Amino acid sequence: xxxxxxxxxxxxxxxRVVGALLMREILTRFGRHNVGFLWIFLEPMSFxxxxxxxxxxLKISHGDAHLSITTFAVTGYSTILMWRNxxxxxxxxxxxxxxxxxxxxxxxxxxFLSRALLEIAGAxxxxxxxxxxxxxxxxxxxxxxxxxxxxxxxxxxxxxxxLGFTVGVVSELSETFxxxxxxxxxxxxxxxxxxxxxxxxxxSFQRMVLWIxxxxxxxxxxxxxxxxxxxxxxxxxxxxxxxxxxxxxGLLLVRYLSVRITPESSS
Numbered sequence: 001x002x003x004x005x006x007x008x009x010x011x012x013x014x015x016r017v018v019g020a021l022l023m024r025e026i027l028t029r030f031g032r033h034n035v036g037f038l039w040i041f042l043e044p045m046s047f048x049x050x051x052x053x054x055x056x057x058l059k060i061s062h063g064d065a066h067l068s069i070t071t072f073a074v075t076g077y078s079t080i081l082m083w084r085n086x087x088x089x090x091x092x093x094x095x096x097x098x099x100x101x102x103x104x105x106x107x108x109x110x111x112f113l114s115r116a117l118l119e120i121a122g123a124x125x126x127x128x129x130x131x132x133x134x135x136x137x138x139x140x141x142x143x144x145x146x147x148x149x150x151x152x153x154x155x156x157x158x159x160x161x162x163l164g165f166t167v168g169v170v171s172e173l174s175e176t177f178x179x180x181x182x183x184x185x186x187x188x189x190x191x192x193x194x195x196x197x198x199x200x201x202x203x204s205f206q207r208m209v210l211w212i213x214x215x216x217x218x219x220x221x222x223x224x225x226x227x228x229x230x231x232x233x234x235x236x237x238x239x240x241x242x243x244x245x246x247x248x249x250g251l252l253l254v255r256y257l258s259v260r261i262t263p264e265s266s267s
Contacts (some may be wrong), residue, residue, distance in 0.1 A: 017105050021114035040118065041125035044081045048130060051077045067229060070139040075222050076194035078127040079156060083192075083214055084185050085119040086160040090168030091178050094261065101261060108258045109165075109251075116164040120157050127153075144227025152220030158243040159213055165250025169257045193218030198233035206233060213242040 030039040052073040090112050100106045134140040143149055171178035193215035198206050209215050216234040223232030 013105055014107075014110065017107075017110050018114050018117070021100075021106070021110055022118055025114055025118055040122045041129060044078075044085070044122050044126040045130060047081060048074060048077045048126060052130075067226065068140060070134055071141070071225060072222075074127065074130050074134065074140065075225055076218060078123055078130075079214065079218050079221060080189060080192060080194050081126070082120060082123040082153075082156050083160040083163055084189075085123065086116045086164035087167040087181065087185065089115040089119050090164035091171040091181060093168050094172050094257070098261075108261055109254045112165050112168045112254060113161070115168075116161045119164075120160065124153070124157075143225045144229075145224040148224030149221050150224075152217050152224060155220070155239050155243050156214070156217035159217070159246045162243070162246025162248070162250035165254050166246070169250075169253035172257060188212075188214070191215075197222060197230060199231045210235070210238075213239070213246070216242070 026040065052070055055069050055073045093111050093115055094101075094108055097111050100111070101108075131140060131143070135142055167181055171181060191209060191212060193209070193212070198209060198215065198219060201209065210233060216239050219232040219234040220239075223230060223234070
């Protein structure tokens with residue numbers, strides 16, 4: 001069937017579709033009772049607060065005693081929430097929403113994108129709110145370079161969307177992968193840069209961990225926050241390549257799955 005829609009009108013239609021799926025996801029997950037949609041950022045905030053409290057209670061030292069434990073926990077665990085939640089929420093996302101595919105304008109990518117955007121919004125709001133609150137009460141200093149932090153956050157968001165697409169598609173094609181992915185995510189936690197900085201590692205380990213895309217995001221974000229107190233290790237060119245490759249592979253897989261999905265017919 002030939003469509004005469006312009007590129008702009010098609011974009012606006014899909015934007016409305018993603019917006020509607022976002023609202024549906026919010027209502028399905030959080031409901032209308034109590035604080036409702038505020039759980040979008042309260043949920044990731046609770047995880048980050050738990051880790052922050054634990055590290056402060058145990059007086060955990062991270063390489064440099066002059067670095068705030070609270071700042072280190074907030075910047076580290078917020079990055080984990082971004083990529084891990086995007087991937088986890090996109091896993092097996094199409095099957096329970098298969099009936100929505102009956103609508104012509106609802107695509108596989110819309111389902112994945114709405115979930116990924118919701119997790120990115122939640123992690124971002126959680127990070128900003130915790131930073132502001134802890135800065136006001138004196139547990140954190142204001143960021144040294146906000147622009148550098150934004151660059152690291154945007155890179156991580158793009159990479160997380162691509163990762164979410166990839167995990168979402170492969171989990172739909174293989175139930176085994178869906179079960180294995182959660183184990184992989186837990187194994188990636190200690191080596192994703194959340195609990196260390198590359199500067200503190202031996203030279204041989206530095207070269208190894210810098211192959212992990214999430215480490216660069218943590219380094220850039222912490223480099224922007226701490227400023228001259230730390231020496232971040234990252235490669236802008238490698239970050240661009242990782243973000244684009246992640247997104248490109250994710251989009252290719254989404255297209256592959258879209259061809260294999262048969263929308264339900266009306267009864």
